[in-house]
Amino acid sequence: MLRIAVPNKGSLSGPAAEMLHEAGYQQRRESKELRIVDPVNEVEFFYLRPRDIAIYVASGQLDIGLTGRDLLIDSGAEAEEILALGFARSTFHYAAKPGTIGGLADLSGKTVATSYEGIVAAHLAEHGIDASVVHLDGAVETAIQLGVAQVIADVVETGTSLRNAGLEVAGEPIMKSEAVVIRRTGADADDVKVQQFLRRLQGVLVARTYVMMDYDCRVEQLEKAVALTPGLESPTVSPLHNEGWVAVRAMVPAKEAQRIMDDLYDIGARAILTTAIHACRL
Numbered sequence: 001m002l003r004i005a006v007p008n009k010g011s012l013s014g015p016a017a018e019m020l021h022e023a024g025y026q027q028r029r030e031s032k033e034l035r036i037v038d039p040v041n042e043v044e045f046f047y048l049r050p051r052d053i054a055i056y057v058a059s060g061q062l063d064i065g066l067t068g069r070d071l072l073i074d075s076g077a078e079a080e081e082i083l084a085l086g087f088a089r090s091t092f093h094y095a096a097k098p099g100t101i102g103g104l105a106d107l108s109g110k111t112v113a114t115s116y117e118g119i120v121a122a123h124l125a126e127h128g129i130d131a132s133v134v135h136l137d138g139a140v141e142t143a144i145q146l147g148v149a150q151v152i153a154d155v156v157e158t159g160t161s162l163r164n165a166g167l168e169v170a171g172e173p174i175m176k177s178e179a180v181v182i183r184r185t186g187a188d189a190d191d192v193k194v195q196q197f198l199r200r201l202q203g204v205l206v207a208r209t210y211v212m213m214d215y216d217c218r219v220e221q222l223e224k225a226v227a228l229t230p231g232l233e234s235p236t237v238s239p240l241h242n243e244g245w246v247a248v249r250a251m252v253p254a255k256e257a258q259r260i261m262d263d264l265y266d267i268g269a270r271a272i273l274t275t276a277i278h279a280c281r282l
C-alpha cells in the first residue's frame, strides 16, 4: 500500500484534495479525518500539517508527500521534489516600509521576521549578511508596525497583504514556489506504485492545460494547419468522404485554443471543435 502525506489545512489542502480526487483517488469526507485508506487504489492518505510533510517523508515512514517547494526547502529535510503541481504558486520576498531597504546589503544589522527561518537564514548566510531572524507563525506583515522587526520575509501572491500593511517588496525574489510532490532523497526512483501515482497526477495536469481540437481542412492546407496544431507528438490525420479534404485531431494548449481556431479558420479550416480532456496517460 502506497503511503502518501497530504496537507490537512492552509492554501495547499483544498487544491491538493481536488487534484487527488480528479486523479481518481478517494479523499476524506470531513476535515477532522487524519487518515483514510483507499482500498481500490491501494493507497493510504495521511492528512498532516503542510510544514511537517517533508519531515515525515524524509523519515522514510511515508512514501511520498504533497507540499510547497518553499516548505520543503525551509524544512531542510532529506527529501526531494519529483513533480511540480502548478497550484499554490507564490514568490518569497523580503519586504519593508517603502524606501528603507534598497538592496540586500541594507539588511545588515536589521531584524527579519519570518515563518520561514530556514530559507531566510540560508539566504542571508549565502550573501554574507549579518542580520537577526525572528520566527513568527503567521501574519508577519504586522511585525514591522508592532516593532518586532524592520524587515519581513514572506510569501507574496497578489501583494494585497503587503499593500494593506503599507509595505513593499525589497530586493530580488528569494525563491519561487508551487505545490510539489516529494519523496525521500535517494528513494527508489523506479518504484512501480510511485510511478503510477505520478502518471495519474501528470494526467490531471495535462487534462487541465490542454484541450482536444478537431477540424476539417483541404489537403492543400494541411501542412499550414498542422504547423498551427503540431500536437504533443503528431496530429492524427484521417481521410474524409469528400475528396480533397481531411480531418485533423490534435491536443492544443487550452490558453491558445481560441487564437488557434481563428488562425485555422483564416487558412480555410472548417468544423473546428474543441473538447475538454477529462483524463489522460501520455
Ligand SMILES: Nc1ncnc2c1ncn2[C@@H]1O[C@H](COP(=O)(O)OP(=O)(O)OP(=O)(O)O)[C@@H](O)[C@H]1O
Binding pocket: 009, 010, 011, 012, 050, 051, 067, 068, 069, 070, 071, 088, 089, 090, 138, 155, 156, 157, 158, 177, 178, 179
Ligand atoms: N496567498 C497564497 N497564495 C499562494 N500560495 C500560498 C499563499 N499563502 C501560502 N501559500 C503557499 O502555501 C504553502 C503554505 O501552506 P500553509 O498551509 O503552511 O500556509 P497558509 O496557506 O499560509 O496557511 P496558514 O493559514 O496555516 O498559515 C506554501 O507553499 C506557500 O507558498
Ligand SMILES: O=P(O)(O)OC[C@H]1O[C@H](OP(=O)(O)OP(=O)(O)O)[C@H](O)[C@@H]1O
Binding pocket: 137, 138, 139, 140, 141, 154, 155, 156, 157, 158, 159, 160, 161, 162
Ligand atoms: O500576496 P497575497 O495574495 O496577499 O498573499 C500572501 C499572504 O498569504 C499568506 O498569508 P495567510 O493568509 O496564509 O496568513 P498567514 O500570514 O497567517 O500565513 C502569506 O503568508 C501572505 O501573508
Ligand SMILES: [Mg+2]
Binding pocket: 138
Ligand atoms: Mg499562511
